[in-house]
């Protein structure tokens with residue numbers, strides 16, 4: 001699984017980097033950033049789903065690998 | 067270095083009173099919430115949720131002739147759509163009152179960025195963002211924590227304390243005074259400014275103008291003091307800030323300071339107070355949080371959802387048919403994030419407070435381009451205030467539920483909250 005943030009939607013609420021700091025960080029203006037390449041390590045799927053389902057702007061996209 | 071002479075003259079001198087339009091002030095009991103709503107009547111202040119739930123079921127976009135005409139959507143879906151639609155809804159006024167500022171005040175508005183529309187909004191907001199990131203506000207946590215402890219030290223064995231007046235309100239006042247570089251002992255004056263701006267919407271115009279004047283007299287005094295003696299704080303930052311290659315207009319500097327002072331204080335005071343009120347009347351939740359402090363960040367989001375303190379407003383730009391109603395240019399829309407947060411179509415068991423709710427896509431800090439700039443600061447203050455309280459005062463309850471009072475108007479939270487702590 002991979003996480004992405006849609007920068008058009010993200011408004012910097014920061015729920016993602018509050019809840020799942022291993023997967024997300026903030027930039028200098030508080031907008032969410034994907035940490036590293038966004039590949040979710042084994043066992044991190046739950047954290048990714050929690051972040052995505054709490055983002056008020058629905059800006060987080062989960063890409064399930066085939 | 068050239069002398070900064072922008073603030074030597076009072077920037078209001080020579081300005082005409084902004085024209086805008088005024089309407090007849092209508093007060094008194096509401097006849098039917100679907101056709102005559104008023105968010106400043108005591109019934110709404112005391113408990114707006116049953117009113118909102120009823121409207122969501124029978125008239126999801128309610129109307130009123132008060133305030134010169136306005137609408138009240140109560141479904142999450144409609145609130146979100148309006149927050150996102152800056153093309154049809156303007157932020158040139160965000161407090162639903164009996165005065166509409168003139169159209170040409172847009173896109174800047176009186177208090178940027180909250181009163182601004184695109185494209186100016188983005189630039190005014192960008193100036194503020196770096197000072198309010200999670201990382202930046204974390205630097206204030208230690209001082210905030212020490213201050214919370216000192217407030218509780220001040221209870222000195224009292225059996226009954228007013229958690230709104232003696233605790234909640236002081237925390238954001240101190241934090242905002244520090245950030246703006248104002249004397250900490252001016253706190254009580256901030257309270258007056260906040261009440262005037264947000265709760266006095268039905269006062270006569272002369273009174274509104276005089277009250278506004280006092281706030282700007284105070285800000286101008288602080289600005290001049292900072293021009294003479296620059297410091298590492300937000301006031302000096304705004305005085306020095308540049309937009310489009312030029313220093314800011316004096317009215318932009320003062321307007322943004324007014325916004326931070328007003329938006330930063332009673333919002334957070336309300337959130338802290340409402341959370342303590344909930345815990346005081348819900349022993350099971352209080353005991354669980356004392357036993358499991360790690361749950362607090364999750365519980366806090368639930369308090370923000372269920373008791374969202376902030377309602378905003380918009381003005382309709384042009385006549386239009388919108389989701390079944392005929393909106394007229396300059397109609398108000400009361401944008402109730404609290405009502406959106408209790409919509410059962412968006413949240414399971416929307417009317418219950420579930421402190422371990424894991425999925426909580428609430429809108430307490432708004433949606434879209436105006437997302438609260440202070441949300442990271444507010445969350446830090448709320449968390450620290452509750453952590454310190456629960457650590458120092460783990461056992462407490464309402465001293466007398468009938469004496470709890472709530473602020474009327476668009477920012478709602480307890481203003482009197484007697485708790486038995488002994």
Ligand code: HEM
Nearest residue numbers: 179180329330333334337376378431432436438439440444
């Ligand atoms: C629990 C506390 C708070 C709540 C619930 C809250 C809520 C909100 C909401 C709903 C908005 C959106 C306005 C709109 O859509 O028109 C907003 C905007 C704003 N808030 Fe807060 N707020 C809180 C605390 C703070 C604090 C502590 C500050 C900073 C000092 C602050 C500064 C601002 C600013 C500057 C804006 C305007 C942002 C823009 O228009 O781009 N707020 N707030």
Ligand code: HEM
Nearest residue numbers: 078083084159160161163164165176177274275278317321
């Ligand atoms: C930097 C300049 C100013 C700022 C930042 C400012 C800010 C505000 C704010 C925050 C409000 C309340 C929110 C609202 O109703 O939307 C307001 C309303 C108002 N302001 Fe100002 N203001 C400024 C200058 C002035 C001046 C120079 C006057 C007139 C002498 C004035 C007269 C009014 C009036 C009459 C209202 C409406 C009161 C009502 O609701 O009945 N303002 N302004």
Ligand code: SF4
Nearest residue numbers: 010013014016032055
């Ligand atoms: S929670 Fe959503 S809006 Fe907030 S920073 Fe993360 S991606 Fe952006």
